[in-house]
Amino acid sequence: METPIEVPTIWNQIAETMYLRDSPTAEIKLSELSSFSFARLKITQGIPDMTRPILGESGYIIALQLKAIPHVELFLGKKRVSSGYYPVGAVGAIQLQEEPACFLPDPFDALAVHVTQAALDEIAYAHQVPYVDRLIWPYGTIDPIVHHLGQTLLSSLEHPQQTSKIFMDHVLQALNCHLVSSYGNVTLSDRRFRGGLSPRQARRATELLEAHLDGDIPLQQVAEACELSVSHFARSFKKTFRKPPHAWLLERRVDKAKGLMLNSRLPLADIAAQCGFADQSSLNRSFRRIHGIAPGMWRRNSKRGSSSYAV
Incomplete structure (x- = not known):
């Protein structure tokens, strides 16, 4: 029997600091498929007061605007770092350790992804590039890649029965690679990556995947069975089979x-x-x-x- 996954405390903090909890005009829809790593935040009347700062959390919230916001003010600590209009597709990379707060007087609809520093470090380690200690992206600027990946995440929230865990992990892995590259200003390249899975690892990975034809298995579980990190496993699998795990599994189906x-x-x-x-x-x-x-x-x-x- 699988151990229930606890909801990360960041979502409770967001609900409380933004006054969304028990609000009749607010909706928070969390993704269970991704172990609650992202959510859709929607409110139809805006927030009349300044939100309280988020305290004691680490990592980042990557916020993608699904609808335009006429006016938003973002604060890190007591410093206002952004103010004005955010269009559809605008992205904010918000560092949680800086105790963010905001003023959102208008209705909003956003996709929020919680990205841990450990996930970013794993990408850097697997690609043999410097670690990224800060993600930088101009607040309120459109990012077409995050917007595109965000639509896939959003679709999984609306139709979870049509989405597999392993595909969600693939999309989130792609997002993290993009963040390290574009927001961390690091060039990711496969030129130095020549290794694939060993015969034993390939056999173990395919056995696990074939035992879960519906894709209801986290990428991390398959990677751990091969004694690899998720990022290293994903690259090794693609090197060996010329396609990512979710695509290989789809062909087997x-x-x-x-x-x-x-x-x-x-x-x-x-x-x-x-x-x-x-x-x-x-x-x-x-x-x-x-x-x-x-x-x-x-x-x-x-x-x-x-x-x-x-x-």
């Missing part, structure tokens, strides 16, 4: 579905469930993306001339 379509009379909805897809629509999208044809048509073409199959 589709391969299993093809076998069932050819060798059984099961309807596609049942095949989708047996192969770890959320539903038949998810199978259809993935199959078409890989093979360029709908699974039902592929089945008919492959079995043309034989008895009819339920679809």
